[in-house]
Amino acid sequence: MKSFRVSVHIVPRKGLLDPQGKAVADALHTLGFQAVSEVHVGRHLVIDTAATDAAAAEFAVRDMCARLLANPVTEDFEIAGVTAT
Amino acid sequence: MKFGIVSFPGSNCDDDAVFAATETLGQPAVKLWHKSHDLEGSDVVILPGGFSYGDYLRAGAIARFSPIMREVAAHAERGAPVIGICNGFQIACEAGLLPGALMRNAGLQFLSMPVTIRVEQTGTHWTSQCREGQCLTMPIAHGEGRYTVDAATLERVEGEGLVVFRYVGANGEATDAANPNGSLDNIAGVRNTAGNVVGLMPHPERALDPLLGSADGRVLFESVLATVHA
Numbered sequence: 001m002k003s004f005r006v007s008v009h010i011v012p013r014k015g016l017l018d019p020q021g022k023a024v025a026d027a028l029h030t031l032g033f034q035a036v037s038e039v040h041v042g043r044h045l046v047i048d049t050a051a052t053d054a055a056a057a058e059f060a061v062r063d064m065c066a067r068l069l070a071n072p073v074t075e076d077f078e079i080a081g082v083t084a085t
Numbered sequence: 086m087k088f089g090i091v092s093f094p095g096s097n098c099d100d101d102a103v104f105a106a107t108e109t110l111g112q113p114a115v116k117l118w119h120k121s122h123d124l125e126g127s128d129v130v131i132l133p134g135g136f137s138y139g140d141y142l143r144a145g146a147i148a149r150f151s152p153i154m155r156e157v158a159a160h161a162e163r164g165a166p167v168i169g170i171c172n173g174f175q176i177a178c179e180a181g182l183l184p185g186a187l188m189r190n191a192g193l194q195f196l197s198m199p200v201t202i203r204v205e206q207t208g209t210h211w212t213s214q215c216r217e218g219q220c221l222t223m224p225i226a227h228g229e230g231r232y233t234v235d236a237a238t239l240e241r242v243e244g245e246g247l248v249v250f251r252y253v254g255a256n257g258e259a260t261d262a263a264n265p266n267g268s269l270d271n272i273a274g275v276r277n278t279a280g281n282v283v284g285l286m287p288h289p290e291r292a293l294d295p296l297l298g299s300a301d302g303r304v305l306f307e308s309v310l311a312t313v314h315a
Contacts, residue, residue: 012188016233017267019193043142068150071143071179073186074233 001050004057007080010070011042044080045069054082086313088114089127091157091173093148098134098170101290105306106131109293112310119151129166129309130157132173134226134288144187144229145175154180166210166309167282171227174274174284183275183284184242185234187227191267195228199298200265202250202273202287203257209249209280214308220257221250221301223292225265230286232268232275239269250274250285 012018018040025039047064051057058079065077088106092099099116106114106129115125119137124130137148148154154176161167161182169177177183190196201222204215215221234242242248250273254263259271266286274285289302 016188017191017231019191019267020189023193068146069142071146071186073178073235073238074188 001052003085004049004051004054004082005085006047006049006057006061006082008045008047008061008065008069008077009042009080010045010065010075010077011040013074013076016074042075048085054084058082086112086128086310087126088112088129088131089117089124090114090131090133091117091119091153092133093119093135093137093151093176095137095139096133096135096172098172098288098290101288102131102133102170105290105293105302109303110306110310117153119148119153121153122156124153124156124160127160128313130160130168132157132167132169132176133290134171134173137172137176140229143179144172145177145179148176149180158182161277161282164279164281166313168211168305168309169282169284170288170290171225171230171286174286175229177282177284182282183277184238184247185232185275187229187286188231188233189229190227190231190265195226196230196265197226198224198265200225200273200287201253201255201263202285203253203259204249205251206246206249206276206280209276209283209308210312211283211305211308212249213312214304218257220253221292221304222299223287223289223302224298225287227266227286230266230268232272232286234269242272242275243270245278247275247278248272249276249283250287
């Protein structure tokens with residue numbers, strides 16, 4: 001087994017009202033960042049895990065997301081990176 | 086009839102739920118620590134309000150993995166009554182006992198205020214003594230109460246009559262103005278198909294006596310007592 005660091009982004013599902021993202025976008029507009037069209041606030045998780053290879057590490061984290069880390073009703077997730085540590 | 090009230094780390098309405106069982110209904114109640122595997126003979130289970138596990142990850146997400154939740158799920162599966170109030174509703178949704186999820190309030194603010202809800206379904210263990218269309222006033226106190234489901238599930242929830250309570254105005258109409266948190270279709274509470282499991286964001290256990298501003302919450306507890314004794 002080797003060690004891997006897997007990072008994952010969890011964001012509100014597209015199309016659902018994201019009041020937090022909208023509030024941040026409004027604040028950015030107030031600061032003068034008029035070019036900003038949308039903001040979505042989510043979570044970034046960094047998971048250190050043992051696995052036989054990078055693909056197995058990613059597979060395990062996808063399973064973690066489906067079962068705990070993301071709510072399938074309201075959130076989407078994407079693997080942001082898998083690196084050997 | 087024995088009430089079991091689950092205490093998670095961060096629950097803060099468990100004592101109010103015990104009060105509802107013992108003082109309002111005159112029934113025995115026991116607090117069940119979340120690490121226990123034993124419902125101690127409880128006929129009714131209450132998942133109370135609070136901030137279990139500090140709402141880490143998502144409200145209710147960690148609590149559903151507490152050891153006692155396996156026994157609660159089996160209790161629900163047997164058709165025995167379970168109610169999830171506020172954080173307990175969030176936990177019941179995360180555990181798959183009820184459809185949907187509770188998201189951040191549309192206005193982002195934590196809301197602590199009285200609301201009026203309309204009883205949509207009397208065919209549940211928790212509303213059997215209500216009249217259909219009856220309006221009840223009780224407090225809400227939540228930051229994540231916006232009821233959300235995907236379109237297909239919403240169709241099933243509405244089609245099968247799983248909506249038990251809706252936020253309404255003084256005239257009993259489910260308007261946008263009466264919707265405190267942006268919940269889909271003004272949904273304040275839902276049931277499972279069998280009707281033994283109900284979840285709602287408002288707090289019936291904080292509306293047991295006119296001294297508290299409302300005694301409208303009593304009818305939910307009187308309903309479960311009547312249903313189990315029937």
